[in-house]
Amino acid sequence: MRIGILNSGGDCPGLNAVIHGVVGAAHTLGWEVVGFRDGFEGLLPPGDYMMLDPDKTIGIMKLGGTILGTTNKGHFVAKVGEGNVSQVPVEIVEKAKSTLRHLEIGALIVVGGDGSLTTGLQLYQMGIPVIGVPKTIDNDIQATATSFGFDSAVATVVDALDRLHTTAESHKRVIVLEVMGRHAGWIALYGGMAGGADIILLPEIPFSLEHVAKAVRKRDAAGRHSTLVVVAEGARIETGELLTKERVGGKGEDRLGGIGDHVSKQIEKLTGKETRACTLGHLQRGGAPTALDRILGIRFGAKAVDLIEQGSFGRMVSYQQYQVGDVSIEEAVHQLRLVSNDSEIVKAARAIGITFGDQ
Ligand code: F6P
Numbered sequence: 001m002r003i004g005i006l007n008s009g010g011d012c013p014g015l016n017a018v019i020h021g022v023v024g025a026a027h028t029l030g031w032e033v034v035g036f037r038d039g040f041e042g043l044l045p046p047g048d049y050m051m052l053d054p055d056k057t058i059g060i061m062k063l064g065g066t067i068l069g070t071t072n073k074g075h076f077v078a079k080v081g082e083g084n085v086s087q088v089p090v091e092i093v094e095k096a097k098s099t100l101r102h103l104e105i106g107a108l109i110v111v112g113g114d115g116s117l118t119t120g121l122q123l124y125q126m127g128i129p130v131i132g133v134p135k136t137i138d139n140d141i142q143a144t145a146t147s148f149g150f151d152s153a154v155a156t157v158v159d160a161l162d163r164l165h166t167t168a169e170s171h172k173r174v175i176v177l178e179v180m181g182r183h184a185g186w187i188a189l190y191g192g193m194a195g196g197a198d199i200i201l202l203p204e205i206p207f208s209l210e211h212v213a214k215a216v217r218k219r220d221a222a223g224r225h226s227t228l229v230v231v232a233e234g235a236r237i238e239t240g241e242l243l244t245k246e247r248v249g250g251k252g253e254d255r256l257g258g259i260g261d262h263v264s265k266q267i268e269k270l271t272g273k274e275t276r277a278c279t280l281g282h283l284q285r286g287g288a289p290t291a292l293d294r295i296l297g298i299r300f301g302a303k304a305v306d307l308i309e310q311g312s313f314g315r316m317v318s319y320q321q322y323q324v325g326d327v328s329i330e331e332a333v334h335q336l337r338l339v340s341n342d343s344e345i346v347k348a349a350r351a352i353g354i355t356f357g358d359q
Contacts, residue, residue, distance in 0.1 A: 001029070001030075001308075002031065002032040002033075002103070002104055002105050003022075003026060003031055003032070003033055003034070003105060003106060003107045003109065003305070003308055004033075004035075004036055004049075004100065004103070004105040004107070004109065005022050005033060005034070005035050005036070005108070005109040005111065006035070006039055006040060006042055006043070006068065006108070006110060006111065007068050007069075007070040007111045007112065007135070008039035008040055008071070008072070008076070008111070008112040008115075008116035009039070009112045009113045009115055009116040010072055010113070010137075011064075011065050011066050011070050011285055012136065012285055013064050013137075013148070013149050013152035013288065013289035013290070013293055014148030014149050014152065014289040014293035014294065014297040015065065015066035015068075015070075015111060015135065015149075015297070016057075016061055016062075016063050016064075016065070016067055016289075016297070017061045017148065017289060017294045017295075017297025017301070018111050018135075018148065018297040018298075018301040018304075019052065019060060019067065019301065020057050020060055020061045020297070020298060021297060021299065021300065021301020021305075022052075022301040022304055022305055023052045023053065023054055023056075023057045024054060024301070024302070025301065025302040025306070026305050027053065027054050029305065029309065031305075032051065032053075033051070033052040033053070034049050034050075034051060034052070035049060035050050035051075035052045035068045036048065036049045036068065037050065037068055038068075038069040038070065038074075039070045040074065040075070040076035040116075040119060041074045041075065041076070042068075043095070043096035043099050043100070044075065044092075044096070045095055045098055045102075047099040047102070047103060049103070061289075061294050061297070061298070062289070063288065064285075064286050064287045064288055064289065065286070072115065072116075072252055072253070073251065075092045076092065076096075076119045077115070077119070077251065077252050078115060078118040078119040078122060079115035079118055079252070080248075080249070080250050080251070080252060081247075081254060082253070082254060083183070083253065085334070086250065088119055088122050088123070093123060093126045093128075096123065097127065106129065106308075107129045107130075107131060107308040107313065108123070108128055108129065108130050109131050109133060109304045109305075109308075110123075110130055110131070110132050110133070111135050112134075113134070113136040113141065114136070114140065114141060114333055114334065114336070115252075116135075117132045117316060117329055118334070121314075121329045121330055124313060124314045124329060129308075129313040130313060130314065130329070131304045131307050131308055131313065131317070132315070132316035132329045132332065133304050133316070134300075134317065134332070135147060135148065135149060136149060136150065137150055137187065137284060138150070138180065138181045138182050138183075138184050139181075139184065139186040139187070139337065140181070140182065140183065140184035140186065141332060141336075141337060142335035142336060142337040143316065143318050143327045144316075144318040144319045144320070144327075145318075145319050145320050145321075146296070146319055147296070147300075147319070148289065148292075148293040148294075148297040148300065149285075149289070149293060150186065150190075150293075151289075151290045151292045151293050151296075152287065152288075152289045152290045152293045153191075153284040154187060154190045154191045154194065155290055156191075156280065156283055156284045156287065157177070157187060157188075157190075157191025157192070157230070157280060157284065158191055158195040160177060160278070160280055160283070161177065161192070161195025161197060161228060161230070162195060164177060164228055165196065165226075168226035168227070169225075171226070172225035172226055172274075173226055173273065173274045173276055174216055174226070174227045174229065174264070174267050174268070174271070174273050174276070175226075175275070175276050175277075175278060176260050176267065176276070176277045176278070177197075177229070177260065177277075177278050177280060178231050178232075178233055178257070178261075178277065178278070179232060179280050179284065180232075180233055180281070180285070181232045181233060182233065182253075182256060183203050183234045183336060183338070184203065184204075184232075184234065184336060184337065184338050184339065185204050185205070185232045185234070185338070186337075186339060187284065188200055188202055188230045188231065188235075189339055189345065191230060192230035193348075193349055193354065195228075195230070196228065197228045197230040198219060198224075198227045198228050198229065198354065198355065199212055199216075199227065199228070199230070199354070199355045199357060200230045200349065200355075200356055201229065201230070201232065201235045201263065201356065202235055202339055203232055203234035203235050203236065203338070204338050204339040204341065205339070205341050205346075205356045205357070205358050206358060207235070207357025207358050208357060208358070209263065209266045209267070209270060209357070210270070211355070211357045211359060212229070212263070212267060212270075212355070212357040213266075213267060213270035213271050215227075215355040216271045220271075220273070227273075229264075229267070231259050231260050232259075233256040233260075234256055242254075242256060243256065243257065243258035243259045243262060244256055244257065244258070245258060260277040260278070261277045263277070264276065265277075296319065299319075299324045300317045300324065303317045303324045303325075303326065304317055307326055314328055314329055314330070315327065315328055316329045316332045341358075
């Protein structure tokens, strides 16, 4: 048996741990593993790939990024604009099929987020035996309670906030930290709580800058002259608009960014307090995965091989109730897991005095 694996979409800490898991589990079964380079693009004839065996993957688990490379652009993009679906052209899928046939690959593991799994689903529906592995620092795939990469991204946010605390305090400033997460506020919520932020602004909880300014003034009056604000890149300004760095139209998903600067300027205007903005950006995607993400990556990889052995194609590995199981890819895509205003975690944050700018 020979199987293929590719990573697609944005990279994230833990991708190499998945490759390590897949190669290890496949090797135990006596299978060969072909790693395609640069996402689905590696499937285009004649195929851009490398043979993976335990000798090649030794020590990769602790590395950030992916030894296979990845892209969120190219011929196989299935999510465009603000998350609309487009169909991968039939002739492109046929090219991918011919490469897989030529290399005698019996199954393809697609490691990706919502967009890449949407492509994976389309390939499966057009006859390729696909297994999906969820990958997202945003933690926004509904069908899995979590995914590798999220914990590492949160750790980076916490480290940044620990540093921003000291400088904000020295200068009695407000500092606004913009974090990733696309349309979900998980990185902002977890990172903000663990990093001791005072105000957290999320896509899921509409906020008003008047409420934010009120919270800053209240802290000042209580003798707390510095304030840390975490804002998710997908949080909307008061008119409901998303701020973007780049609109890419039919070529992929729009690039979000700019809300941190906007919020920072408005806070300074409304409170008169000196305010600075900091955008954490791709630091959240780079670097070594945490222990949790390495373990999740290995378990997801081993489970993907197990699903191939069972012949359960069209399935996605999923983490639920402390167990790694599986769901159909169809059920998993286009359903974003978002923060709920009524959730226990938001209540806990409010209970300790964190403001979400909604009251
Ligand atoms: O989906 C992961 C993610 O890091 C988002 O949080 C962010 O909006 C986006 O990817 C950034 O993508 P790019 O690397 O293309 O700028």
